[in-house]
Amino acid sequence: MTNRVQIVGATGYGGLGILELLLAHPEFEVTGLIAREGAGSRIDEIYPHLVGRTDLVVEHAEAAAIGADCDVVAFATPDRVSQGHARALADAGRRFIDYSGDFRFRDAADYARYAERHPGIAETSHGAEELLGRAAYGVSELAREAIAAAPIVGNPGCFAVGIILGLAPVFHDGLVEGGVVTVDGLTGSSGAGKKPSPLQHLSHLNDNVIPYRVLNHQHVVESEFTLGRLGSAEGAVVDFVPHLLGTTRGILSTMHLRLTRTVERASLLARYREFYEGSRFVRVLETPPTLKNVLGSNYCDVSLFPSADGRRLVVMSSIDNLMKGQSGSAMQNLNLMFGLAETVGLDRTPLYP
Amino acid sequence: MTNRVQIVGATGYGGLGILELLLAHPEFEVTGLIAREGAGSRIDEIYPHLVGRTDLVVEHAEAAAIGADCDVVAFATPDRVSQGHARALADAGRRFIDYSGDFRFRDAADYARYAERHPGIAETSHGAEELLGRAAYGVSELAREAIAAAPIVGNPGCFAVGIILGLAPVFHDGLVEGGVVTVDGLTGSSGAGKKPSPLQHLSHLNDNVIPYRVLNHQHVVESEFTLGRLGSAEGAVVDFVPHLLGTTRGILSTMHLRLTRTVERASLLARYREFYEGSRFVRVLETPPTLKNVLGSNYCDVSLFPSADGRRLVVMSSIDNLMKGQSGSAMQNLNLMFGLAETVGLDRTPLYP
Amino acid sequence: MTNRVQIVGATGYGGLGILELLLAHPEFEVTGLIAREGAGSRIDEIYPHLVGRTDLVVEHAEAAAIGADCDVVAFATPDRVSQGHARALADAGRRFIDYSGDFRFRDAADYARYAERHPGIAETSHGAEELLGRAAYGVSELAREAIAAAPIVGNPGCFAVGIILGLAPVFHDGLVEGGVVTVDGLTGSSGAGKKPSPLQHLSHLNDNVIPYRVLNHQHVVESEFTLGRLGSAEGAVVDFVPHLLGTTRGILSTMHLRLTRTVERASLLARYREFYEGSRFVRVLETPPTLKNVLGSNYCDVSLFPSADGRRLVVMSSIDNLMKGQSGSAMQNLNLMFGLAETVGLDRTPLYP
């Protein structure tokens, strides 16, 4: 039986990503493309690379009943959009997955910490906070059962996916001294979406590296909550510096921490492989991850390098920010929500070279 | 029934490309990876983006009987390799497809014109010229029946694919004055393969444009023969200037010609669409093609712009040089050779953004 | 004696370019930076790479009398700005140079042909057409005396510089059959200025090639007038296809033509060298020009390749679009206007690698 998906925010990169995955998926069907801009146009007029692949037309939000004619809604929208529709959907028994921070947090207190870090929503309160407890946080590998059962899935932030998957085993095992990690994250420009801006202008960004929101990025909040509550972890502090690169796709995170006890590399690698057994999208490698080795795929590559004295550790992870960092994780979560193997429709070789 | 393929030259970009397509194909199986370099290694050690996707091991050419244990051999090798094995394969009744210029020409005279333009093989004669007549030239859209029946397919040169598909309808209809076209071709660096060289060094090529082999590229020869013998065409002269770009993938060809009679844009577009009816990989567009709109896919996008007086015409085409320009065409030809729909295993959305 | 320059449109890439050249020039001084955006800010707040190099402050256009407190005004502004100030400046005896198409044409008829090709100013008439005859068109190498004497200089369009310098000798000598040339131009993104747009978005343009305004770019008009009136030329038709590249700087133009008579390469090269004797910024090379070989400099590199039969010719030229294609030419013209050697302040080695 085909599962029917409505995409809200269909004309941004996030909407495009899940549309492409769903079009190629044997068990899902797209029943509606909803967006504020581009309504009335075929999606292949907006994105000509789709010519010949779909004749779907974008509809205006007002013209379409959000949640109608579908089994699940995918909100590929900014913060504070899905929370405005959440109660109506919950009342109608309609499940949804959301790309923003709206449903990544378990309660109002956690959400408030996030909101104060986010420049777009600072000092606002949640519009449907009673539903936060019913949402699952969608780093698939860490919460398969919760995601499968949840009426709402909060799809994770792109940086958070790479940080959390890279560090989950050491936080789980209580190996991080003081719970403190420093992370330098490098991201392609597509993470900021398709909207033109001076920062995204090719003449400015090409061949450049631009650090931004130093120690102040909102994805840190969900990373700290998630890592700090795993297994033996007793909280997490993530000192995070994001850097914008002159590339389109990819996030590489380099993470530094002090170990609570000396660990050899071989045993750490073995522990990571055990931790991610059955998680086909996490590849634990001997060599450093790179952006190109995961491009266009749903993989998260992870690698580990302890210092010579075994007291400090470098962990690196790489993802395609629009796949494992966004629509790939969403597809994986939709698979889980509908009882499918998490890899269906995601079995793609990275595009190299 | 699964068709069994042996890949020779498996560790170059061409071998990698057909390997990836075959691994994901429901009707083909790879039975051997043969290469001079990397023998003894798993292919995912050489290309770590393949970790988790295959455990195939590269074998040395001497250690493996070329053509053994397979239904077809794919030679992803330079000029003059497959011609050395051609007689033995023909005698054994083993079909093969070849990526080089070895079997792109119908007879020794045509091949000689090619050889004199090719810096690597100048002044050599063909090693198996009696087999040239049994080979089909593999621009799939123009020769489906010949390819399906042929024991040997000469996979086309990357530039030639874009030029030929872009100009076939106007040559076929006798619309090109004097048969003369001027073509500026822009190519990503991967067309030159994985071998390091000063020209391919990132510090040299990044942000650069480097014209090379001006009016002297060997792909012109197969383009001239193919276009000049279509329908009402009476020969072709292609003045071609290739330009190397600081990108990895993609070829965009801009082609200029004088029309033998005034033609309106709408009727030309209609004619192109008619010509390519049933050719799902050729997309005739109203807007100019771009590299990114075909990236990672097997599409060839084509667009047309006559001059205001309707006497001169600009045709543009774009392909991914490693897909439609190489392994994608090879996969399409293998499908045809084994009686499958030409699109099987090639139904991929371009990677955008 | 220092010459005093006021820059109007100081915060765009054009204003920035001439500011940087003037700051380093021994004979010029900048007395005012005027712009609509950024007024009140120091220019090094808008462009932090200038920290430590100048403390000039941007003034609002209304707050500053255009043409006051200076010997010359440099309008680094879009079309139709300088023509609004031209009469007042002429009346005050103040010279100016303009970056737009406003003063590139000798009379209203020529300007009208340009205006109808330009999307921003179509169907408008010139605001000071009686002054067109007093302006010199600023391809410095072709009009040194006129520029030195003119009260107004129309700085040339970026594509036009590369096309005109590449083709001037063959048009001058009547070698171009029918006066027809086809030109494929490749440009970095900075030619479109600093304003964000979907086309300039890094995620869209990076690794891409995007043809645009096919056979319909406004720079063709000044190229056709200039080339078609040189020496023995009898008009010019330039079929021009601009292509946007995912690089920041540089224009490479590949130009094709049929020769009126057979010419050998050596004699053409000799003729080009003779034609450009004394023109230090035009380098006639044996090998194809590249973008990087002129990056950051005022050079125009030119190279020539006849077909084997000597009847057709490929000419290629490369420039830095923000230098020889814009502010470098402006600086060269300002030098000429003030009786200085044209190379002063422009003696820069290209930035390679």
Next chain:
Amino acid sequence: MTNRVQIVGATGYGGLGILELLLAHPEFEVTGLIAREGAGSRIDEIYPHLVGRTDLVVEHAEAAAIGADCDVVAFATPDRVSQGHARALADAGRRFIDYSGDFRFRDAADYARYAERHPGIAETSHGAEELLGRAAYGVSELAREAIAAAPIVGNPGCFAVGIILGLAPVFHDGLVEGGVVTVDGLTGSSGAGKKPSPLQHLSHLNDNVIPYRVLNHQHVVESEFTLGRLGSAEGAVVDFVPHLLGTTRGILSTMHLRLTRTVERASLLARYREFYEGSRFVRVLETPPTLKNVLGSNYCDVSLFPSADGRRLVVMSSIDNLMKGQSGSAMQNLNLMFGLAETVGLDRTPLYP
């Protein structure tokens, strides 16, 4: 009086860089270009961007007496070249500056620590260790007097320049807890020189990020020695992860440390500005540094961000690796060695955009 320089290793990027700076310098003259490859060619044949700027010819090492006909030798050579000539030059009273690690260390013990980290020279001993004590380590801002007086200057490693200038004030003031810093360094490809390699191949590196030599890069050694011996510092441990980017030029270093006491941002910025007073090439900024803001210039941009609780600190610095990271520092040191202002010949605006 003009100072006369002989360049050894003249055809690599390092030799090219110092050649270009010297050609434009009012007080220096290049008397010899010596190299193993390219001997007999004009340097503008090897680097065509130099056409019109010099007619110097490269000589073979054997053909030229190293140190003859000059006041100073610039060795732009790999490790273990200059140490083979050092005694002869010292005996002849000829000063030299060296780009490799040969003379960056004060004694044999320090050099041994470096050598064991360097893959190219591991387990070798120094060829002229008695001269190590006479060499000055050339981070110009920290050792002007020593450099001015020294017969030998060891030009610093590219990463080391950015790390040392970024952290010198906090190490000097004893503010770094345990002397431990973690550094993620991002570098363009030109740091590896012009020699082709798989890692530098555009198809591999373009759009990529490739961490390498994790916690094991040889530039750490000189950084640790230099920082750990400044003012109140009591040693330094630099956990360093270099990352190769798909850009040509630039190094951005992001450095994390714990402070020995709480410090406010304003006072730290003030302290940095005081520390670098009179150092025109170090710009202490409020906003994060970027690669493009220093491109082609000798600047080192530095910025500081303490954590909210004031106990941890992020310092970022950016340089052009071929200028301040190599030839720019060399030129600055040559100026100091010959009693000139350190900025002569280096007064360049970064190339932006």
